[in-house]
Amino acid sequence: RKEVEQDPGPFNVPEGATVAFNCTYSNSASQSFFWYRQDCRKEPKLLMSVYSSGNEDGRFTAQLNRASQYISLLIRDSKLSDSATYLCVVSNDYKLSFGAGTTVTVRA
């Protein structure tokens, strides 16, 4: 079983739409959780950390459910610039484990 599993998408949404997707992780002892964004052929960049209480950063909302080992990301009012691959990331003992990514395309 993979350490982190994500819905691969792709999600193709119009500008202004809301899109949500999630991932699950297998190691219940995982310590930290993140969403990274990766543009085509570029390096991953941290989008936001994810906390048990849930957190927002502008149009982005992340949720963590430790009991279900489930992480979600919601993007409101999608912009063309949100088109990217979103990587779900779990940290164990300073090692990052990545999902395969969810591809989001926002169309005009």
Add this chain to the structure above:
Amino acid sequence: DAGVTQSPTHLIKTRGQQVTLRCSPKSGHDTVSWYQQALGQGPQFIFQYYEEEERQRGNFPDRFSGHQYPNYSSELNVNALLLGDSALYLCASSLIGTVNNEQFFGPGTRLTVL
């Protein structure tokens, strides 16, 4: 403030050859991790270096080795290259003891093995 830098950006090798990739961490960081990202996949952890020693290792064969220098820069060496080693190799730096282990990635080295 310089971010994480990697060299070279692209590299083409043939099967059986050896390759060395280089990484300079973000200023103030002391830990370097290496990841391999195959096409269509998420990055896979290779190993992490701290205080010039390999601290953790992922599920990669001994053909993959590394080094960290006193200035915290790092090298990734791959021997006896296979076609399957073709990938984007990412270096990430961090500061030990950071609460959430945030890692910053370099632009990567794209390795093609023919």
